[in-house]
Amino acid sequence: MSASRSSAPGRLVALDAHGAASALTPHEAARLVDAALAAEPGAVLLRPSPAARAILAEIDRRVPVVAVLPDMAELLREAADRGGARAALARLGRARPAAWLRLALTAVRHLPTVAQQDFRGLVPVLIELERAGLQTAALQGIALAAPLTDLLLAAGHETCIAHVVQFIRRSIGVEAGLETLNLGHLLTRLAAWKIAPDFVIGPLNPTGFRMKPSPGAVLDAVRRAPVRVLASDVTAGGSVALASAIAHARTHGAAGVVATLDELVSIP
Amino acid sequence: MLDLIRLAPELQPNVGPLRPVRVGIVGLGRMGAVHAAVLSTLPDVTIVGAVDSQPGAARRVRGMGFRFPVSATLDALLTDQVDAVWVCTPPDSHLAVARRCLEAGAAVFVEKPLAHSLEDARVLAELAAGPAARVACGYGFAYWPTFVAARQLLAAGVIGSPLRAVSSMFLSQLSGPQRGWMYDRARSGGGVVANLSSHLLFLLRWYFGMPISVDATWRQVHTAVDDELRATLVMPGCAQVLFESSWCVPGYPISVTTIAVEGSDGSLQVDNQQLQLDLRVPRCGLGAGVTRIRDAELPQPAHFYFNGEAFALEDAHMLRWATGGAPPPITAAAGLDVQRIIDALYASAAQGGDAVAVPP
Numbered sequence: 001m002s003a004s005r006s007s008a009p010g011r012l013v014a015l016d017a018h019g020a021a022s023a024l025t026p027h028e029a030a031r032l033v034d035a036a037l038a039a040e041p042g043a044v045l046l047r048p049s050p051a052a053r054a055i056l057a058e059i060d061r062r063v064p065v066v067a068v069l070p071d072m073a074e075l076l077r078e079a080a081d082r083g084g085a086r087a088a089l090a091r092l093g094r095a096r097p098a099a100w101l102r103l104a105l106t107a108v109r110h111l112p113t114v115a116q117q118d119f120r121g122l123v124p125v126l127i128e129l130e131r132a133g134l135q136t137a138a139l140q141g142i143a144l145a146a147p148l149t150d151l152l153l154a155a156g157h158e159t160c161i162a163h164v165v166q167f168i169r170r171s172i173g174v175e176a177g178l179e180t181l182n183l184g185h186l187l188t189r190l191a192a193w194k195i196a197p198d199f200v201i202g203p204l205n206p207t208g209f210r211m212k213p214s215p216g217a218v219l220d221a222v223r224r225a226p227v228r229v230l231a232s233d234v235t236a237g238g239s240v241a242l243a244s245a246i247a248h249a250r251t252h253g254a255a256g257v258v259a260t261l262d263e264l265v266s267i268p
Numbered sequence: 269m270l271d272l273i274r275l276a277p278e279l280q281p282n283v284g285p286l287r288p289v290r291v292g293i294v295g296l297g298r299m300g301a302v303h304a305a306v307l308s309t310l311p312d313v314t315i316v317g318a319v320d321s322q323p324g325a326a327r328r329v330r331g332m333g334f335r336f337p338v339s340a341t342l343d344a345l346l347t348d349q350v351d352a353v354w355v356c357t358p359p360d361s362h363l364a365v366a367r368r369c370l371e372a373g374a375a376v377f378v379e380k381p382l383a384h385s386l387e388d389a390r391v392l393a394e395l396a397a398g399p400a401a402r403v404a405c406g407y408g409f410a411y412w413p414t415f416v417a418a419r420q421l422l423a424a425g426v427i428g429s430p431l432r433a434v435s436s437m438f439l440s441q442l443s444g445p446q447r448g449w450m451y452d453r454a455r456s457g458g459g460v461v462a463n464l465s466s467h468l469l470f471l472l473r474w475y476f477g478m479p480i481s482v483d484a485t486w487r488q489v490h491t492a493v494d495d496e497l498r499a500t501l502v503m504p505g506c507a508q509v510l511f512e513s514s515w516c517v518p519g520y521p522i523s524v525t526t527i528a529v530e531g532s533d534g535s536l537q538v539d540n541q542q543l544q545l546d547l548r549v550p551r552c553g554l555g556a557g558v559t560r561i562r563d564a565e566l567p568q569p570a571h572f573y574f575n576g577e578a579f580a581l582e583d584a585h586m587l588r589w590a591t592g593g594a595p596p597p598i599t600a601a602a603g604l605d606v607q608r609i610i611d612a613l614y615a616s617a618a619q620g621g622d623a624v625a626v627p628p
Binding site: 116119147151185207208210 | 308324327328330331333521541562564565568571
């Protein structure tokens with residue numbers, strides 16, 4: 001599978017705010033994103049939490065969005081509390097009727113694999129379900145969230161990863177990415193499987209934080225990968241200055257970098 | 269100080285089985301799938317099969333991409349010459365499954381808690397005390413870098429003698445009535461303490477030794493088991509430890525565990541993300557004052573990251589033990605100790621908060 005000509009952004013601002021940025025109002029957070037993207041054009045990286053959606057609502061609607069889907073932890077928690085059907089309906093309630101139709105079509109197209117509980121069918125339906133509630137007009141790309149990517153990677157579910165990439169690219173019509181916390185493992189397997197998503201998001205930083213299987217193996221895999229790598233965890237949990245962390249990632253072959261709101265607020 | 273932390277056996281790099289091993293998994297719920305994923309990535313490990321009595325289990329794990337065979341009974345797995353078995357079934361079945369695995373000569377990793385009752389836990393620990401037996405219990409905080417670092421520093425006396433501690437573990441797991449084995453005391457052995465914050469009890473025992481007595485109160489908010497529990501533990505290595513846990517508070521999408529220890533020469537505070545010391549006197553290469561260590565600064569030796577470092581490390585260390593290496597800190601004996609504390613907490617709570625001695 002060859003990669004499409006990708007325009008994956010060079011800079012992404014993730015609307016994740018677990019530390020210092022969690023004290024910001026959505027408006028203040030949005031202005032921080034605006035400032036960061038004014039300094040260097042890029043996109044917003046969105047995980048569909050209520051807090052992130054509130055910030056997104058305050059951001060210029062023309063700013064490109066790359067969504068990381070699905071939020072499995074939130075989905076499972078809601079399903080446990082309210083039941084799977086009500087958790088799904090809550091997402092559809094935020095969507096336009098066109099999104100309901102897309103979800104229905106996706107479910108019908110994947111019916112045989114869904115019936116077999118095969119993730120080749122389940123993951124596209126989950127992505128479509130989460131996309132329905134995104135409320136963004138400027139979706140540029142979708143990355144499969146790390147918990148699912150890494151589960152499929154560990155299980156060796158090559159056909160599912162290939163199918164998800166094709167589904168995002170062809171059925172949704174946006175760039176297809178994979179988020180991982182095992183960057184070296186994933187890039188190596190993608191090469192062996194001849195799967196080329198438009199981009200991969202994974203940890204790359206000067207201290208080796210979360211670089212699996214080892215910092216050296218990750219740097220080597222990134223250097224050799226035909227896939228565009230967007231570096232995450234660039235400041236290694238705040239232990240490296242953001243500017244030098246970004247420079248480090250780019251020096252080592254990252255096509256783009258992800259900075260979180262927390263990093264923008266608290267790391268010079 | 270970081271050199272001291274790097275000496276921790278739990279954070280050594282390149283740990284794994286000392287020879288190629290064949291492993292099996294019993295129970296393919298959430299924890300079974302997590303261990304299947306982690307074990308699939310470890311070098312020299314082959315998952316030869318799994319067991320689950322539910323009809324859809326085989327289809328479910330095949331749907332994730334796993335290709336190992338799944339059978340409905342333990343016999344098929346145990347005739348396949350397995351070196352080690354991961355028992356990820358509800359706690360009321362741990363003893364029966366582990367006993368058969370041990371009889372077949374396999375090492376056994378039992379997900380926490382060790383059993384649903386103190387009686388079962390005692391029998392299992394007794395079986396595990398056999399000369400060739402290897403039984404571990406899944407208290408993964410023993411491999412969580414910040415918590416390992418805290419143990420190293422406490423053991424080195426960095427804050428002097430611990431005087432008192434405040435500890436908590438919170439998770440927003442439920443906000444309404446629930447069904448399933450985890451909320452059925454007869455199957456799970458209890459609620460938030462047995463199924464979640466027994467992890468924290470493991471840490472307290474690891475840091476300060478076995479409590480002498482406890483007093484506890486509990487609340488049932490959404491389920492028929494303890495949804496919240498508050499307790500005081502009197503411990504030999506720290507005069508008094510406050511303990512609080514809930515799985516129905518908002519604001520904790522991921523569980524957060526915190527321990528703050530006041531010592532004779534300073535204080536230490538640790539959580540899942542970082543560790544902070546405030547020393548009154550220079551010690552272990554640190555000057556007086558506040559020092560903060562983030563998890564990113566600690567060793568991260570796991571080969572594969574899945575829900576953190578700990579799962580990969582605990583499985584790797586278990587397999588090293590199963591193949592002749594050193595025992596991990598999460599042996600069945602440690603699991604039994606935690607079960608004794610759980611039993612005392614529940615006994616005290618059931619008596620309205622009276623002080624209860626931890627059973628021998």
